[in-house]
Amino acid sequence: MEFQQIRGATVKITYGNSIFLVDPFFAAKDEYPPLEAGPFPDKRWPIVNLPMGIEEIIAGIDAIIVTHLHPDHLDEFAVKVLPKNIPLFVQDETDATVVRQYGFEDVRVLNYSGTKFGYITMYRIDCLHGHPETTQKYYDAGNLRETASGVVFEADNEQTFYLVGDTIWYEKVEVAINKYHPKIIAVNGADAQFADSGSIIMGLDDILQVCQAAPEAKIIVTHLDAVPHALVDRKKVKDFVQKNDLVNQVIIPNDGEICNF
Numbered sequence: 001m002e003f004q005q006i007r008g009a010t011v012k013i014t015y016g017n018s019i020f021l022v023d024p025f026f027a028a029k030d031e032y033p034p035l036e037a038g039p040f041p042d043k044r045w046p047i048v049n050l051p052m053g054i055e056e057i058i059a060g061i062d063a064i065i066v067t068h069l070h071p072d073h074l075d076e077f078a079v080k081v082l083p084k085n086i087p088l089f090v091q092d093e094t095d096a097t098v099v100r101q102y103g104f105e106d107v108r109v110l111n112y113s114g115t116k117f118g119y120i121t122m123y124r125i126d127c128l129h130g131h132p133e134t135t136q137k138y139y140d141a142g143n144l145r146e147t148a149s150g151v152v153f154e155a156d157n158e159q160t161f162y163l164v165g166d167t168i169w170y171e172k173v174e175v176a177i178n179k180y181h182p183k184i185i186a187v188n189g190a191d192a193q194f195a196d197s198g199s200i201i202m203g204l205d206d207i208l209q210v211c212q213a214a215p216e217a218k219i220i221v222t223h224l225d226a227v228p229h230a231l232v233d234r235k236k237v238k239d240f241v242q243k244n245d246l247v248n249q250v251i252i253p254n255d256g257e258i259c260n261f
Contacts, residue, residue, distance in 0.1 A: 001158055001184065001261045005253035006057060007050050008226030009073055009166070009188055016120040016155035018062040022163065024078035025071070025226075026054055032071075037138060037194045038229030045228040046072075051256030054081055063087040063117060065110075067165045068129070068148035069095050072227050079103075087117070091124060091149035110151060120158075125150040125176045127167030130200035138194045152180045159183035159261060166223075168199050169206035177213045184261055185214055188223035189237060190230035203232055204240045211246055219250045220259065 002014035009023040030044040050057065064086060066074045079102045082088075087106045090096050096107045108115065110124040127148040129135065139146045150165035150173075162182035167173060177185070187210055191203030199206070201223065211219055224234050234252055241250045253259055 001161060003184070003186065003220060003253070003259045003261070005222055005255055005257050005259075006052075007048065007255050008046065009067075009223040010057075011186070011222060012057070012061070013153075013161070013163075015153050015161060016118060016158055018118055018120060019060050020063050020065050021058060021061045021082075022065045023067055023073035024057075024064065024082060025073060025075050026050065026057075026077040026081065027075050028077075031077075035194070035229050037141075039193060039195075039231060040228050043228035046226050047228065048225060048255065058082065061086065063089060065089045065122075065151060065163075066095065066099065067091060067150065067163070068127075068145065069098055070144055070148075070166070073166070074099075089115070089117075089122070089151075091147065094145070094147075110149065120153060120155045123152040123154070123180070125152055125162070125165070126172045127165045128170045128172070129166050130168065130197055135194070135197045135200055138197055150176070152176060152182065154180070162186070164188065164202070164210070166201050168202055169209040173210070174213055177210070177217075182214065183217050184220065185210060185217050186220040186222050189221040189232060190223050190225075190227065191232040192227060192229045193231060194229060204236065207237070207240070207250070208244060208246075211244075211249055215249070217249075218261065219246075221250060221252050224252070225255075 004012040013020045029049040114121045129148040148166040153161040160182040161184045188201045
């Protein structure tokens, strides 16, 4: 397996001889106005540019996975340039309807019971994208669904991989770890928040929970240093990892970096 950090939640995964592009977010630096309800209301985003050209990012991909339809996981710039005939996996029929309207021709839904792609099986795992009582008003204001998903990958001759997605630590993440016993886990760890929403993705304490729940797994921390409502950056994760003696377990790739397993 090969994991390449692109930017934010955008990654390329080579697994079972197939290359997946996950959550393509292709806007140039500062393309979008600040999130007024975020902790940094003057900061435009994305905070940094892509580490390479878009042609290089999409070269050789066999499929696309969009974990949910928030703009930092599929934006208008990605929609314009991605090949429309390539298999594109989404979490449910609601999202499938939307991406078909964008012109994608081969849209497939990830199932809880397993979805095949070649000899790879992918399992949809629910996310808790923040507690609804504090986050729903922000999703409603942005005309966004609160629903997001992670994906577990299994294949012969590959280590089981769990892409956790946009979630905080909660029981379904723990259940997935205990059920599938992944050896590699990628967590979105920027602790994104709105004014009074609380965390909508994992922060430092959540990362520690994952490490403790899967002590034999390698933990990749992604979705860092790209969006303006994040409270955790790579430096904070590195400091936390060192303080908690997790250096041998946790990987914090830079944009463009490739990790081989």
